[in-house]
Amino acid sequence: MKKTELLQGNEACVKGALAADCRFFAAYPITPSSEIAHRMAYELPRRCGIFIQAEDEIASLGAVIGASLAGAKSMTATSGPGFSLMQEHISFASIAEVPCVIVNVMRGGPSTGVPTHPSQGDVMQARWGAHGDHPIIVLAPSSVAECFSLTVEAFNLSEKYRTPVIVLSDEFIAHLREKVSLPSSDEIELVERPKPAEPPEVFVPYRDPGTGVPPMPSFGEGYRYHVTGLCHDERGYPTTRADEVEPFIRRLFHKISRDLDKLQWGETYYTEDSTLNIIAFGSVARAGLTAVKTARAKGMKVGLLKLLILFPFMRRKVTQLMESSTTILVPEMNMGQISREVKRVNQGRCHVETLNRVAHEPIMPQEIMHKIEEIYG
Amino acid sequence: MRYEIGIAGSGGQGVILMGVILAKAIATSQELFVAQTQRFDPAVRGGKAESSLVISDEEIDYQGILGFDLLLALSQEGCGRNIEKLKKEALLVMDSELVKEAIWGKILKIPFTKIARESFNDERVANMIALGVLTELCEYTPSSAVKASISSEFKGETLNLNLSAFQKGIEMAKGQKFNFETAEEEEGEI
Amino acid sequence: MARKKHVIYKYLRTTKRFPSIWCPGCGVGIFLGALLRAIDKSNYSKDQIVLVSGIGCAGRLTTYVDFNTLHTTHGRALTFATGIKLAKPELKVIVIMGDGDAVAIGGNHFIHAARRNIEITSIVINNGIYGMTGGQLSPATPLDVETISSPYGNLEPSFDICRLAEAAGSSFVARSTVYHAGHMERLIGKALQKKGFTMVEIISQCPVHYGRQVGLNSAVEMMKWQRDNAVTDDKAKGLSEEELQGKIRIGVLVDREIPTYQERLENLKESLKEKAVAL
Numbered sequence: 001m002k003k004t005e006l007l008q009g010n011e012a013c014v015k016g017a018l019a020a021d022c023r024f025f026a027a028y029p030i031t032p033s034s035e036i037a038h039r040m041a042y043e044l045p046r047r048c049g050i051f052i053q054a055e056d057e058i059a060s061l062g063a064v065i066g067a068s069l070a071g072a073k074s075m076t077a078t079s080g081p082g083f084s085l086m087q088e089h090i091s092f093a094s095i096a097e098v099p100c101v102i103v104n105v106m107r108g109g110p111s112t113g114v115p116t117h118p119s120q121g122d123v124m125q126a127r128w129g130a131h132g133d134h135p136i137i138v139l140a141p142s143s144v145a146e147c148f149s150l151t152v153e154a155f156n157l158s159e160k161y162r163t164p165v166i167v168l169s170d171e172f173i174a175h176l177r178e179k180v181s182l183p184s185s186d187e188i189e190l191v192e193r194p195k196p197a198e199p200p201e202v203f204v205p206y207r208d209p210g211t212g213v214p215p216m217p218s219f220g221e222g223y224r225y226h227v228t229g230l231c232h233d234e235r236g237y238p239t240t241r242a243d244e245v246e247p248f249i250r251r252l253f254h255k256i257s258r259d260l261d262k263l264q265w266g267e268t269y270y271t272e273d274s275t276l277n278i279i280a281f282g283s284v285a286r287a288g289l290t291a292v293k294t295a296r297a298k299g300m301k302v303g304l305l306k307l308l309i310l311f312p313f314m315r316r317k318v319t320q321l322m323e324s325s326t327t328i329l330v331p332e333m334n335m336g337q338i339s340r341e342v343k344r345v346n347q348g349r350c351h352v353e354t355l356n357r358v359a360h361e362p363i364m365p366q367e368i369m370h371k372i373e374e375i376y377g
Numbered sequence: 378m379r380y381e382i383g384i385a386g387s388g389g390q391g392v393i394l395m396g397v398i399l400a401k402a403i404a405t406s407q408e409l410f411v412a413q414t415q416r417f418d419p420a421v422r423g424g425k426a427e428s429s430l431v432i433s434d435e436e437i438d439y440q441g442i443l444g445f446d447l448l449l450a451l452s453q454e455g456c457g458r459n460i461e462k463l464k465k466e467a468l469l470v471m472d473s474e475l476v477k478e479a480i481w482g483k484i485l486k487i488p489f490t491k492i493a494r495e496s497f498n499d500e501r502v503a504n505m506i507a508l509g510v511l512t513e514l515c516e517y518t519p520s521s522a523v524k525a526s527i528s529s530e531f532k533g534e535t536l537n538l539n540l541s542a543f544q545k546g547i548e549m550a551k552g553q554k555f556n557f558e559t560a561e562e563e564e565g566e567i
Numbered sequence: 568m569a570r571k572k573h574v575i576y577k578y579l580r581t582t583k584r585f586p587s588i589w590c591p592g593c594g595v596g597i598f599l600g601a602l603l604r605a606i607d608k609s610n611y612s613k614d615q616i617v618l619v620s621g622i623g624c625a626g627r628l629t630t631y632v633d634f635n636t637l638h639t640t641h642g643r644a645l646t647f648a649t650g651i652k653l654a655k656p657e658l659k660v661i662v663i664m665g666d667g668d669a670v671a672i673g674g675n676h677f678i679h680a681a682r683r684n685i686e687i688t689s690i691v692i693n694n695g696i697y698g699m700t701g702g703q704l705s706p707a708t709p710l711d712v713e714t715i716s717s718p719y720g721n722l723e724p725s726f727d728i729c730r731l732a733e734a735a736g737s738s739f740v741a742r743s744t745v746y747h748a749g750h751m752e753r754l755i756g757k758a759l760q761k762k763g764f765t766m767v768e769i770i771s772q773c774p775v776h777y778g779r780q781v782g783l784n785s786a787v788e789m790m791k792w793q794r795d796n797a798v799t800d801d802k803a804k805g806l807s808e809e810e811l812q813g814k815i816r817i818g819v820l821v822d823r824e825i826p827t828y829q830e831r832l833e834n835l836k837e838s839l840k841e842k843a844v845a846l
Contacts, residue, residue, distance in 0.1 A: 006404035024654050046839050050653045055679040059646040062639070066650025069637065070658065092640055116417055176440055177397065177413040179404040219635040219651060220658050222614050226630060228638035235582055237630060283440065290439035365439045
């Protein structure tokens, strides 16, 4: 029988990171993510890993990228204001293709906002906050158990695609304690970054092996290659040539988009015969599920799609749901960020309704139920 | 079954710790699920501090509060903020020294802070006395599990002190037959 | 007769053809020669060395040399270097920065790396100007100097980068100029051998953006200025306060034994060993 325990969302992120063999963690204190740093500061030195409290969030992610280049699976954690400071290095990790995991526990914004209350206001910052056109993977847990499993998956995806992966948690989930039974280490599948098969003399560091993801040696393994934030050719050296830059940036996108079918991570509830469907993520998805069950009890044909991956946006699954829906309802704790994505892929298939909240208080199931009744007429 | 407990007070009273202790105790049960959340102000001492628990015999969808079955109020503001979240038949337990006004049907008034001061010479253990009362009043929190949970939070002398305060609470809840005040009487008082 | 191949060729990347991006007369190339000679005399292998740079003219240096090289973001080279060193302590981490890079945008990282006394050899190539972006003032530009962003003269006093590193906790601080090429090489060599955070400031020249602003019209004139204004410790002893005004003190300025971050970390690991859990 599995061991059950009471865990906080932030603690579960730490357990997930350790289960994924995270060896390096750097962060700057910020509510409501600090528990992740506290736990890492305790755990990592005992496991011969490294914890460092950086001078700011820019340094946190810089150190994380450096450690990853040296071969250590690395992570940082922050909240909105710190996440803004990290954008510079998210951009760097994208172009230099350095695996790293960033946990952003969203709190009320903009600016210092309401530090101790939840929000989902950083969805678009996670997608587009970093400068330049770049691909990104964003995961969104809605429970303590998912804080664990999605942190493990964040490491796996980041290693597999050599790209920064963001775990977009929120204060409600981060500080929530739940009874969970986590899988044991032999039940967890880990992915490691691809390594070069050829010797250093003939190794071309950024040549596409066909998967879009070039093998990645660590510093000190004899490969002596160049890593830069400048657009670079296959050898890693700066280039401004259009015939090199264009295919390079396109490869960065393509290495993830070619697997779009595999990245439709969402859970559907009661969607077999539903015509009104809720699309939600994070803590709001749970209020959504309660509302759906209440509506079902009243005989209404309502379903739910919970998004576990926000970006790349799971257009396949969403459009599939739209085909059988008359209305899609998108409740979220912001002025409408994921609903923009829903509307973008909708293309007139169905009617899209939103339910937004920016008072940094959770959206209650009753409110969603109220909206359902309104739509139902 | 879905049963919700709220604890509302101010920073420094151990409100969040009480919630965690109860949640831990419930988590040891085979049959029950538990979700514990909290609300607090940035100020570590003073300011809002609230902790709530959802207990269920099935997986918990909505992790927040739909309506309290049991509310412990340890400050006037905390009581005021949460009284509207009580279910119809819910029980309000309050520290009668700290909460002066409350309009509700089923109220249990106990001067936790005063008892802590007089019996233990330490106001800080008011929360453990209250925890004992909650444990006894709630059917999903076996006192042995809560005791084990307390033991995982404290050490040495502090643990002994907290355990005796907790025991005091259990006995107080056991030894009394509560006469719940009616809303009319309460209104009359105010 | 075959010309003897200079030692630096061992360290230049053959896959990346020169010319470099540096303008004629730039001091960075002279510095690069000194750095490679100093490395050649040290015991470090090419595989062991990680050369990290920031953004700016000096930042491009990492492109050309055959080590593990990392060209980072503006001002943040030390943060990446910190991660590398902590994750893989057996690597020798050397960080090359410019003056704007190190003490303007990277000032916070600079003082904190020094405070931690983390095992990184850092070098600040100080030409007193932002060269790559077109000649704006930097925190190392002297007062009153006219630049493209201080057309009426610089209103801001400049940093003494060596004193900054010293005050922040660096275990070794030294200064040289590109004119004093041999001296520069020896100081870099010493810094490479020293434990903890070491900082060598190299006074360099930007004839394109700085020289002409102060009436020094060529790289040669600027290097002559370095020659005439640099003062070694021995020389300084014979000079009064007034005579030392405006001069550049060169040589080892700080060399002290203070515990390094790595030493403290090793102690911690040792003390936790008994409690260590198998992963």
